[in-house]
Amino acid sequence: MKDTLLQLLQQAIAQLKVEGLLENDFEARLQVTHTKDKSHGDLATNLAMMLAKPIGKSPRDVAQLIINALPESQAIKKVDIAGPGFINFFMAQDAQSAVIKSVIEQSSQFGHNNVGNNKKVQVEFVSANPTGPLHVGHGRGAAVGDCICRLLNATGWDVTAEFYYNDAGQQINNLALSVQARCKNKTPDDSGWQDDWYRGEYIVDVANDYMTKASIDAEDQHVTGKGDPDDLDAIRHFAVAYLRREQDLDLKAFAVNFDNYFLESSLYEDGKVEATVNRLVDNGFTYEDGGALWLKTTDFGDDKDRVMRKKEGGFTYFVPDVAYHLDKFQRGFERVINEQGADHHSTITRVRAGLQALNQGIPQGYPEYVLHQMVTVMRGGEEVKISKRAGSYVTLRDLIDEVGRDATRYFLAARRAESQLTFDIELAKSQTNDNPVFYIQYAHARICSTLREIVKQSREYSQEIGVENLNLLTLEHETQIMDKMSQFPDLVNAAANNCEPHVIAHYLRELAALLHGYYQAGKEDESLRWIVEDNNVCQARLTLITAVRQVLANGLELLGVSAPESM
C-alpha cells in the first residue's frame, strides 16, 4: 500500500520536472507516513512542504500541483490537502486488505527483508568473565543482544553471535584462589581471606566438584577436576570451565545461543597481542614514559593517552581488546556491534583509537556500540539487591526461575537500552492485563482458541473463501488492524537498522490491543463476532485474525518470546 503510493508520488515528481516546475536534478527525500489520526486518511506525505521552497509557492499550492500531477490509481479513494500542507491519502479498501494476502503468502517471513544482502555482521554480547553466575545486567545484555541478532537475521544479514571472555587475568586468579581457599575449608569469615576474593556460595560448589573430581562440559570448555588443592593451575582451569557451564545453563534457560566463544588468552597464544603492539609502535603512535608504554589515543579524540604496557610488564586490558577487534575486522565482518553495559563506556574511544592507529583501513565508527543502562530489580516497592547464591547481586537465574523466561526476556528487551530499567518482579509475574507479555500472548492464544471453536461448531476455516471475501472487512476495527499490520515491515526494518528491539515489544502491545478490542466488539454486538452465520463474512474475519496471529507470532519470535496456542 505504501509502496504503491511512493511510486505514484515519484511519478508526480517526474511530471513536475517535465512541466518545468522543478529542476531536473532535484532529489526529493520522499516521506510517506502512516497517520496517527484516521481523519487524516491512511497515509500522508509532507512532500508539498519540502517542495515549497524549490518551487517557490506556498505549501498548499504546491500540494495541489502534486495532486494534479499524480497518476490515476484505483488504490486511492480520496486525497485531501490539510493543515500546513500535508497531503492525506485515503486508500481503497482492497489496497488496505492486500496486507492480509501478503501475510498469508510470506507467512513467517512477513516483515523480513533482505537489506543485509547476506553480508556478515557480528554481534558481541554478554561477554561475562567466568567468575560467577550471570547477573541481571548480563540478562539485559543477553536479551537485547539476542534480539538484535534476530532482527539482523530477519533483515538479511549473516549474523554471528559471539561471547568474549577473559580466562586468564587477575580476576581469574582471584577466582582460583577463592576456590582453593574453599578446597581448604576456609570461609570468608576466616582471617587470611582476601578482600578481592569471591565470597558467593557457588564457590563452595566449585570447590566440592573439583575435590570430588567431577567432569565439566561447557559449550567451549571440557575439564575434569584433579582433586589436588595445591595445584592452583588445575583449580583455575576447572573453575573457569565450571563457571562457563554455569553461565551456559543460564543462557540456555534464557533461550540465548552463541555461535562462537572467544578466549582472551587465545590472543596471546596466537601472537595477536604482540603483533598489534608492534604495529602500533611501528606506526609511531606510542611512546615510553615512566617505564610504561603509552598509546597516543589523544590523536584520536581521547582526553588523555593510555598505558598499553605497565611498568611491571603485562598489557592493560584494552590492548588485547584492540587485537580482538582487529581480528574481527580480519574475519570479514562488514559490521560489528558490541552490546555492553554502559559502565564500560570509556573503552569505546580507546578501542576505536587503537584500531585507527593500526592504519589497516578500518572504518572510523568500527565497531558500533549499543550500551545498556543499569537494571534495578523491585519487589513490592523494595529494591532487591542480593541473591543467596551469588551473594552481592541478583542473578539472571533468580529472575527466570521466579517470573519465567518469556516475561524476563520481554521486560529486559522492552525498554530503550539507554534508559535505566526498573524490573518489577510482581508485575512480570502477574497473569493479568497489567502484564504486557501475557496480554500479547493471550491475543495469540485467543485467535488459536477461536480457530478451535469453529471446528467444535462443525464448521471449518477456509482461507480460500476468506481471501475471496476480504472486501467484506469494512469495520473500523478491521481497517485499523489491517493498517497496523501493514506497518510491521517498516517497523522491523527500522528496529534492525537502529538496533532497537524495544519498538517491537511496543508494537505487539498495540496490535494485541486492537485484536482484543475487535473481539470485545463482538461481545457487545453479535453481528460483529468473528464466528457468524454468514459464511463469507465469517471466513473473511477468520482470515484477518489468522493474519494477526501470524504477525504476533513473527513479532514474538523476534523477541524470543513464545507464542502459546492456549493459556
Next chain:
RNA sequence: GCGCCCGUAGCUCAGCUGGAUAGAGCAAUCCCCUCCUAAGGGAUAGGUCGCAGGUUCGAAUCCUGCCGGGCGCGCCA
C-alpha cells in the same frame, strides 16, 4: 571538575534522523461483557514534554547554557 546516558501524566514508559490537537499501560472515578477464554472492553480525569535562550514555515525532537538523577573517569577488567 571532565565525559557519556537519562529527565514526557501520580507510577512505569513510548514518541527524539523536526511536522498536524504530545501517546500507551498501571493506579483513580464510572460503565459494559449469561456469548469464540471475565487472562477482556469502553468512558472520564490527569501534561509549563526539567528550566532558559537559539535555529525555522514548524521544536518533546536540533544547538547552547543551566538544574536534577545515574554511570564512568586505574599502569583494574
